[in-house]
Amino acid sequence: xxxxxxxxxxxxxxxxxxxxxxxxxxxxxxxxxxxxxxxxxxxxxxxxxxxxxxxxxxxxxxxxxxxxxxxxxxxxxxxxxxxxxxxxxxxxxxxxxxxxxxxxxxxxxxxxxxxxxxxxxxxxxxxxxxxxxxxxxxxxxxxxxxxxxxxxxxxxxxxxxxxxxxxxxxxxxxxxxxxxxxxxxxxxxxxxxxxxxxxxxxxxxxxxxxxxxxxxxxxxxxxxxxxxxxxxxxxxxxxxxxxxxxxxxxxxxxxxxxxxxxxxxxxxxxxxxxxxxxxxxxxxxxxxxxxxxxx
Ligand SMILES: CC(C)(COP(=O)(O)OP(=O)(O)OC[C@H]1O[C@@H](n2cnc3c(N)ncnc32)[C@H](O)[C@@H]1OP(=O)(O)O)[C@@H](O)C(=O)NCCC(=O)NCCS
Numbered sequence: 001x002x003x004x005x006x007x008x009x010x011x012x013x014x015x016x017x018x019x020x021x022x023x024x025x026x027x028x029x030x031x032x033x034x035x036x037x038x039x040x041x042x043x044x045x046x047x048x049x050x051x052x053x054x055x056x057x058x059x060x061x062x063x064x065x066x067x068x069x070x071x072x073x074x075x076x077x078x079x080x081x082x083x084x085x086x087x088x089x090x091x092x093x094x095x096x097x098x099x100x101x102x103x104x105x106x107x108x109x110x111x112x113x114x115x116x117x118x119x120x121x122x123x124x125x126x127x128x129x130x131x132x133x134x135x136x137x138x139x140x141x142x143x144x145x146x147x148x149x150x151x152x153x154x155x156x157x158x159x160x161x162x163x164x165x166x167x168x169x170x171x172x173x174x175x176x177x178x179x180x181x182x183x184x185x186x187x188x189x190x191x192x193x194x195x196x197x198x199x200x201x202x203x204x205x206x207x208x209x210x211x212x213x214x215x216x217x218x219x220x221x222x223x224x225x226x227x228x229x230x231x232x233x234x235x236x237x238x239x240x241x242x243x244x245x246x247x248x249x250x251x252x253x254x255x256x257x258x259x260x261x262x263x264x265x266x267x268x269x270x271x272x273x274x275x276x277x278x279x280x281x282x283x284x285x286x287x288x289x290x291x292x293x294x295x
Pocket of ligand 1: 024074075076077078081082083084085086087088089109110111114115116117119120123
């Protein structure tokens with residue numbers, strides 16, 4: 001598009017960006033104002049801004065999780081300039097940046113019904129690798145049963161999680177709301193230290209594990225992993241609601257990969273968020289770094 005320039009976002013773009021993000025999703029708005037300060041200071045990835053004749057009209061964020069794992073988020077084009085190829089142009093710039101970072105894998109998550117976002121990704125070679133059904137619950141008063149995972153138990157917990165059906169279905173990813181990241185020992189250690197891992201035992205053996213990270217975008221908690229026996233899953237899911245209340249969060253959410261898990265979290269009192277289904281897309285290896293001409 002003539003007059004379109006792609007550059008790094010700057011603190012001075014804040015007002016214009018907030019303005020065009022005001023109604024990204026009807027009835028919700030956007031989470032960009034909540035992450036702006038963090039993103040603008042982030043020196044590891046890149047925060048790209050698209051301007052047309054000097055006016056900001058779009059953006060995208062590249063977040064570098066380390067160990068070659070990159071996450072894309074915050075792709076936005078202001079309504080007035082949609083369907084004119086701006087997102088495609090932004091993504092070309094994203095790819096140019098990725099060729100410099102040389103990540104092992106790049107992922108993003110979007111709504112399963114967000115045709116535009118999915119199309120933009122597929123065009124650049126992204127493939128769907130996981131799906132999530134999004135549920136939520138208000139915080140509730142209740143007694144937490146089960147124990148906090150301890151560092152001394154990390155290997156046992158990690159083994160349990162890595163062998164779980166849940167992780168198999170999410171391609172090894174753990175959800176932080178709409179952000180998915182690889183489960184590693186280091187990440188689990190962080191969650192344990194933050195008291196974000198709950199476990200249930202039966203006859204001394206692990207019967208269930210739940211991880212409920214803080215969701216930075218919506219400033220709440222989310223069940224990013226849950227598995228075990230059916231009764232352990234419902235109980236741990238209930239515990240998350242009690243924790244949300246104790247910790248003063250506005251709600252708690254969970255994204256589960258199948259109808260089977262969904263039935264269990266529904267039993268624990270979670271409600272489906274209308275039509276909110278997630279899809280996680282990925283490119284890896286030479287698809288990221290090759291110099292082949294992208295569309
Ligand atoms: C998603 C978004 C960034 C696309 O921006 P855009 O500048 O309109 O996209 P483009 O014009 O570059 O189009 C990219 C591709 O998507 C397709 N597309 C764009 N909008 C579409 C729509 N509403 N429905 C179906 N396809 C659509 C285009 O046809 C194009 O495909 P093509 O190149 O094969 O023709 C924009 O719609 C937006 O800001 N949406 C709200 C925020 C959002 O959903 N972000 C992504 C969340 S992960």
